[in-house]
Amino acid sequence: MPTPSDVDIWPLLGVRIQVSDVELAPIDDRTALDLGRLAAGGIHGNFLPFSTPWTRGTETEVARNVYRYHSRLRHELSPERWSLEFAARLDHTLIGVQSLTAEQYGTTRSAESGSWLGQAWQGKGIGTLNRIAILTLAFEGLGAHEVTTSAWADNQASNAVTRKLGYEPNGEERLDREGRVTVQKRFRLSREMWERRGADLRPHVDLQGVEALRRWLSID
Template sequence: MDDLWPLAALRVRSGDLELRYMDDADVRALALLAADGVHAPELMPFTVSWTRGTPVEVARSVLAYQWGARASVSPEKWNLELAVVRDGEVLGTQSLMAHAFGVTRTAETGSWLGLRHHGQGVGTRMRLMVLHLFFEGFDGLRATTSAFDDNAASNGVTRRIGYAENGTEILAREGRPAVSRRYALDRAAWDARPDDLRLDVSMDGVVGARDQLGI
C-alpha cells in the first residue's frame, strides 16, 4: 500500500517501542485491547464515553473511529492514529491531529493505553516519540494537548515534558461539568528539554507521509 497510501510506511522507533501507522491487524488488536479495559470504571478520561458498554460495543467503537480517521485524512485536516507497539504487541494508540497544518504548523496530541500497560513509563516515551515526529519530521512549531483535571497520569506526563499551561475550559462529561486543562509546547521549549527527555529516535516513511499530508 505504500505507493498508493504513503502513510502506511510511517514508523517511529525508540528502543523497544514503536509507533506505526495502523493496518487492519493493528486496528483489530487495538479494539480487542480496549475491550479488555482502558481505565478504572470510576474514571472517564475522554469527552466521549466510548469505553462504556459491553466488550463488543467498546471494540466496535474503536473499529469505527479508527476506520473513520483513516478515511478522512487530507492535507486540510488529518488525524494520524499510530499504534504503540512493543515486542509485537499493541499497547495502545498515540494520535497527532491537525487542521490547516500548512498554515498553523500546530497539531494536537492524544493517546490511550490498555489498562494492563499503565504505570510502566510507556506514556512518557510514546509522547516524546510523537513529538519528535511532529517537530523533527513534520517541522511543527506548536504542539497542544489537554486532559481532564482529575487525569493525574496524563497531566503528569505533559508537565514533565515541559508544556506550558494554556488555560482551562468546562466540558460536559457524562452529563456533568468537568474541568479540562489545556497545554502548549513550542519549538523553543522542545529544544530546551533536559537530557533525560531526549530519546534516541529513528523514523521511516516521513518523506511519503509529508507528501500525502501536503507538508
C-alpha cells in the first residue's frame, strides 16, 4: 500500500487559487511564521480594522499571535466547523491572508470571508482580486448559497471592495472597539447575485485541488 502523500493526509494542502498574478495557497507552519513577520511590519496605523486587537503589542507579540492563531485553526478544522486560511502571494511575494470560514456548512451553505494585507500592498486593487478568488472558491468550488462579510463602518477600503463586488447590506451592530462604541456593518452576497454579475465581468480564476477538499469536508 503506497505511503500517504501530504495532500492525502491534509487535503487543504493541495488547494491553489490563481487570479491574475495573485496566488492563494494554504498556510503551513513556515508560512505562518513568515506571515507573523509580515503582520508585525504593519497592517494599519492607529485605526484598528479587526474585531480583536491581535495586531497590538511588540513585533514579536504580533508575530506570535499570528502563528498561534493559524496553529489553532488547523487543530480545530472539521466538516462541522472550518476556517480555510490562504496565504496571498503577488509574483511569489507574501503579501497577506484571505480566509473563508463556516459552521455546519453542509446544511447552511453559508460562509464568511475575511482578509488582511501588509501595508505596502494596500490600495493597489489586490484586495479585490483576493476577494474574487475566495468568492470563486466558495461559489464555484464549494457550492455556496451565500457568502457574508463584515467591517467597521470606518473601514473605507474593505467596504469599498464589498460595494464594488455587489454585496447587499445585511444589518449592523454597535460594538465595543477598544473601549469605544463603533458600528460594524454586515453584508451578504447570494449565489444569484454572484451569477448575475457574469463571468465576463470577473477576471479568470483557476482552482486546483478542490474535489479532494470537498470530500474531506463532506460537501456533497
